[in-house]
Amino acid sequence: xxxxxxxxxxxxxxxxxxxxxxxxxxxxxxxxxxxxxxxxxxxxxxxxxxxxxxxxxxxxxxxxxxxxxxxxxxxxxxxxxxxxxxxxxxxxxxxxxxxxxxxxxxxxxxxxxxxxxxxxxxxxxxxxxxxxxxxxxxxxxxxxxxxxxxxxxxxxxxxxxxxxxxxxxxxxxxxxxxxxxxxxxxxxxxxxxxxxxxxxxxxxxxxxxxxxxxxxxxxxxxxxxxxxxxxxxxxxxxxxxxxxxxxxxxxxxxxxxxxxxxxxxxxxxxxxxxxxxxxxxxxxxxxxxxxxxxxxxxxxxxxxxxxxxxxxxxxxxxxxxxxxxxxxxxxxxxxxxxxxxxxxxxxxxxxxxxxxxxxxxxxxxxxxxxxxxxxxxxxxxxxxxxxxxxxxxxxxxxxxxxxxxxxxxxxx
Amino acid sequence: xxxxxxxxxxxxxxxxxxxxxxxxxxxxxxxxxxxxxxxxxxxxxxxxxxxxxxxxxxxxxxxxxxxxxxxxxxxxxxxxxxxxxxxxxxxxxxxxxxxxxxxxxxxxxxxxxxxxxxxxxxxxxxxxxxxxxxxxxxxxxxxxxxxxxxxxxxxxxxxxxxxxxxxxxxxxxxxxxxxxxxxxxxxxxxxxxxxxxxxxxxxxxxxxxxxxxxxxxxxxxxxxxxxxxxxxxxxxxxxxxxxxxxxxxxxxxxxxxxxxxxxxxxxxxxxxxxxxxxxxxxxxxxxxxxxxxxxxxxxxxxxxxxxxxxxxxxxxxxxxxxxxxxxxxxxxxxxxxxxxxxxxxxxxxxxxxxxxxxxxxxxxxxxxxxxxxxxxxxxxxxxxxxxxxxxxxxxxxxxxxxxxxxxxxxxx
Numbered sequence: 001x002x003x004x005x006x007x008x009x010x011x012x013x014x015x016x017x018x019x020x021x022x023x024x025x026x027x028x029x030x031x032x033x034x035x036x037x038x039x040x041x042x043x044x045x046x047x048x049x050x051x052x053x054x055x056x057x058x059x060x061x062x063x064x065x066x067x068x069x070x071x072x073x074x075x076x077x078x079x080x081x082x083x084x085x086x087x088x089x090x091x092x093x094x095x096x097x098x099x100x101x102x103x104x105x106x107x108x109x110x111x112x113x114x115x116x117x118x119x120x121x122x123x124x125x126x127x128x129x130x131x132x133x134x135x136x137x138x139x140x141x142x143x144x145x146x147x148x149x150x151x152x153x154x155x156x157x158x159x160x161x162x163x164x165x166x167x168x169x170x171x172x173x174x175x176x177x178x179x180x181x182x183x184x185x186x187x188x189x190x191x192x193x194x195x196x197x198x199x200x201x202x203x204x205x206x207x208x209x210x211x212x213x214x215x216x217x218x219x220x221x222x223x224x225x226x227x228x229x230x231x232x233x234x235x236x237x238x239x240x241x242x243x244x245x246x247x248x249x250x251x252x253x254x255x256x257x258x259x260x261x262x263x264x265x266x267x268x269x270x271x272x273x274x275x276x277x278x279x280x281x282x283x284x285x286x287x288x289x290x291x292x293x294x295x296x297x298x299x300x301x302x303x304x305x306x307x308x309x310x311x312x313x314x315x316x317x318x319x320x321x322x323x324x325x326x327x328x329x330x331x332x333x334x335x336x337x338x339x340x341x342x343x344x345x346x347x348x349x350x351x352x353x354x355x356x357x358x359x360x361x362x363x364x365x366x367x368x369x370x371x372x373x374x375x376x377x378x379x380x381x382x383x384x385x386x387x388x389x390x391x392x393x394x395x396x397x398x399x400x401x402x403x404x405x406x407x408x409x410x411x412x
Numbered sequence: 413x414x415x416x417x418x419x420x421x422x423x424x425x426x427x428x429x430x431x432x433x434x435x436x437x438x439x440x441x442x443x444x445x446x447x448x449x450x451x452x453x454x455x456x457x458x459x460x461x462x463x464x465x466x467x468x469x470x471x472x473x474x475x476x477x478x479x480x481x482x483x484x485x486x487x488x489x490x491x492x493x494x495x496x497x498x499x500x501x502x503x504x505x506x507x508x509x510x511x512x513x514x515x516x517x518x519x520x521x522x523x524x525x526x527x528x529x530x531x532x533x534x535x536x537x538x539x540x541x542x543x544x545x546x547x548x549x550x551x552x553x554x555x556x557x558x559x560x561x562x563x564x565x566x567x568x569x570x571x572x573x574x575x576x577x578x579x580x581x582x583x584x585x586x587x588x589x590x591x592x593x594x595x596x597x598x599x600x601x602x603x604x605x606x607x608x609x610x611x612x613x614x615x616x617x618x619x620x621x622x623x624x625x626x627x628x629x630x631x632x633x634x635x636x637x638x639x640x641x642x643x644x645x646x647x648x649x650x651x652x653x654x655x656x657x658x659x660x661x662x663x664x665x666x667x668x669x670x671x672x673x674x675x676x677x678x679x680x681x682x683x684x685x686x687x688x689x690x691x692x693x694x695x696x697x698x699x700x701x702x703x704x705x706x707x708x709x710x711x712x713x714x715x716x717x718x719x720x721x722x723x724x725x726x727x728x729x730x731x732x733x734x735x736x737x738x739x740x741x742x743x744x745x746x747x748x749x750x751x752x753x754x755x756x757x758x759x760x761x762x763x764x765x766x767x768x769x770x771x772x773x774x775x776x777x778x779x780x781x782x783x784x785x786x787x788x789x790x791x792x793x794x795x796x797x798x799x800x801x802x803x804x805x806x807x808x809x810x811x812x813x814x815x816x817x818x819x820x821x822x823x824x
Contacts, residue, residue, distance in 0.1 A: 002501060002701060002702060002703070003458060003460060003461040003498045003501065003502075003701055003702075004458065004502070005454065005457075005498075005502075006454060006456040006457060006458055006484070006486050007482070007484070009454030009455075009456055010454065011451065011452065011453050011454070011495075011499050011502075012450075012451070012452040013449065013450070013451045013452075013499070013503075013512065014449045014450070017449070017450035017451060017452050018449075018450060020452065021450060032759055033754050033757065033758075033759050033760070034754070034759075034760075034761070035732055035734075035759055035760060035761030037425065037426045037429070037430075037730075038424075038425070038426070038429035038430060038433060039423065039424070039425045039429060040423065040424040040425075040429050040432065041423050042417065042418060042421030042422065042423070042531050043421075043455065043488075043517065043519075043531060044418040044421055044476075044519070044530075044531055045417075045418060046415060046416065046418055048415060049415040064456075064478075064480065065478075066476075066477075066478030066479075067478075068476065068521065069521050070419070072418070072419070074418050076455075083423075086415045086417075087423050087425070089414060089415065090415075090416070090417075090423075091425075095775060095778045095779050096765070096775075097764045097765055099761070099764075100425065105455065107455075107456070109480065109481050118456075119454050119455060119456055127764055129765070130764040130765045132764055132765055132766050134747075134762075134763075134764045134766075135764045138764060237747075240744060240747055240748065240751075241747075241751065242751075289414060289415055290414060290415075291414070318449075320447055332652060335546075335649075335652055335653075336652065339652075339653065339654075342445050342446070345445065346445075347444055347445050347446075347447055348445070348446075348447060349446070349447030349511070350546075351546075352509050352511075352539055352542040352544055352546045352547045352550060353508070353509055353541070353542045353544055354544050354546075363507060363508075366507045367507050
């Protein structure tokens with residue numbers, strides 16, 4: 001190979017590209033059903049925006065950034081939330097609550113040795129301008145319905161609350177270390193329990209106290225902790241929505257981004273051990289980006305993981321017809337049939353390489369095209385249509401174009 | 413504003429974002445009807461690929477490029493053709509001819525003073541591996557049908573051929589200056605006839621000889637020139653396809669990219685004076701990127717210009733229902749109705765901010781939501797549904813949920 005892909009990026013073609021498009025379309029449909037409107041923001045943002053406080057040091061170190069020809073420091077977005085915050089800040093007359101969805105690529109300089117992509121899709125919904133629990137439940141319900149529409153059923157929604165955690169840390173006199181502790185807990189899935197305990201000890205924290213709590217070894221009355229009402233209200237309303245059975249309260253959950261302020265959630269598929277979606281409430285971020293502060297809550301689907309999860313199950317056939325000319329003399333007639341089929345909305349190809357019939361059939365066969373129409377002298381003279389079913393290896397004759405169309409459309 | 417958009421980029425929300433999505437979906441549908449398959453390549457490419465010879469100096473100077481954290485020199489794609497060439501080079505077992513479409517953003521450091529975007533969409537189809545005229549006609553026919561599907565009808569397809577031009581330059585003993593002359597002619601639309609003549613004089617070319625030819629003042633027998641058969645064959649086949657009336661042979665057409673080798677085309681809308689699509693045959697590019705050379709021809713729709721052209725005509729209404737609770741006590745009942753409407757596939761919203769009825773109606777009104785369902789004590793007790801048509805300012809009562817659904821679905 002002369003030119004390779006940039007590390008951490010990939011090409012997708014044909015069936016795989018179709019699968020990806022279909023998944024994004026399905027997600028979009030559910031997002032719109034919940035009344036979220038599309039927002040499209042640029043890939044390029046000022047580095048000043050991308051690197052504001054509250055984003056978290058780890059992500060900051062992964063931002064693709066550079067000076068443009070005009071000397072401006074810009075970067076590629078690493079999520080869809082900061083662009084949303086900028087959009088809200090710059091458009092003070094938006095109707096509130098502002099409900100938007102955005103599906104698009106984001107970039108992070110991830111470790112490719114761990115098979116991570118550096119350019120990948122996210123699909124986000126957010127409600128800006130409401131601090132009600134209904135907003136929390138709406139984004140989660142909508143996100144979960146999107147996953148269900150894609151056929152993902154056996155998932156768990158882990159639920160935690162940043163206020164509850166901070167309140168607990170205060171209670172055990174570790175308020176000043178709460179951010180550090182949450183950062184360490186966030187690595188639980190990646191580095192495992194023992195390493196997390198080690199790191200907690202390193203910063204002078206009694207790791208057993210923490211683990212007693214997050215593993216529910218001692219029964220704390222969490223209703224005494226700030227923020228517990230947000231969890232209880234979420235649980236109550238989720239019953240009305242009907243997804244309460246999916247929820248697992250998990251005090252070890254500590255999402256990577258440091259701007260969360262209330263309920264946080266993460267969806268994982270049981271057997272896979274990785275999260276495929278997540279989000280939470282972030283009531284202070286908008287104010288950091290703009291002049292007025294607005295509460296907000298969001299949910300994001302990790303589309304690349306969903307792609308991988310569904311890839312193996314996807315074997316949909318392309319409904320496409322190839323019109324083959326038996327001899328060179330029938331080429332123009334073949335093209336006329338192609339044009340008529342397309343007029344009737346049927347996906348149609350013909351030979352663009354002046355090949356003989358054998359090579360045309362090989363091409364159709366290799367491309368797994370299910371139907372070939374054979375156009376020869378006899379067919380033209382008699383006004384009939386000879387269709388070859390490539391899978392069943394049989395031919396069907398149609399006496400009129402209408403019959404052919406009916407057959408091809410019925411088969412859809 | 414604290415944080416601004418990066419210069420040359422823009423946000424799109426709501427109706428405008430819907431319009432853009434619908435346009436891209438329509439284009440995709442036509443591309444697939446012609447048997448083109450989707451290819452998705454990354455935004456990031458190696459700078460080595462992006463800056464290969466044949467791309468043209470002007471575009472090279474517009475490539476966003478930088479060193480990543482690993483010291484690799486990478487850039488943002490400025491078109492979808494080079495990534496295609498790389499994909500073909502890296503996948504030697506592709507079925508030929510390879511027909512792919514790609515719709516995605518590209519980046520160029522354009523002059524923002526001329527209202528140009530630096531981040532914009534392109535929608536491309538290409539046939540790789542065929543040197544037949546059928547491939548030229550297929551990409552053009554498909555591209556034109558996409559434009560027609562969008563409602564753009566009054567366009568002209570300008571057609572020229574690089575071989576014809578070079579053959580003419582040879583005839584008038586200017587073979588050694590052909591690339592320079594084409595570069596200058598390419599500026600015709602931008603800087604005007606007089607300036608082009610001036611520039612031609614500057615490189616020592618008799619500008620009248622050139623303009624006699626490109627303005628058809630002298631009738632040259634172009635059938636003597638190399639490449640003229642490609643024009644004639646294109647015209648012949650376009651008659652079968654039925655778009656011959658749209659074609660205007662134009663020897664002043666000289667597309668910006670220097671890798672074209674045969675027929676080139678550009679679509680302009682009569683009253684607008686700018687091109688909205690174009691393409692051409694490039695038989696040497698694939699060989700420069702990979703080991704084996706393959707002929708290729710492509711067509712690209714300048715989607716941003718199409719967006720602008722259609723923007724003013726787009727006033728489609730969002731079909732969405734808002735379920736309002738008259739008093740706080742009816743909130744849960746309102747939510748239950750929301751969930752049932754969504755189950756029936758109806759886009760539905762409710763109040764996420766605990767507002768009184770007046771504020772809920774204001775919200776629905778400002779968002780131009782056409783239907784509001786009013787949920788009060790009476791409605792719940794009687795099991796009826798009160799629908800407010802926000803446009804007609806009238807209320808309709810439904811005695812059952814089924815009647816309500818039927819009404820909302822009939823209205824679609």
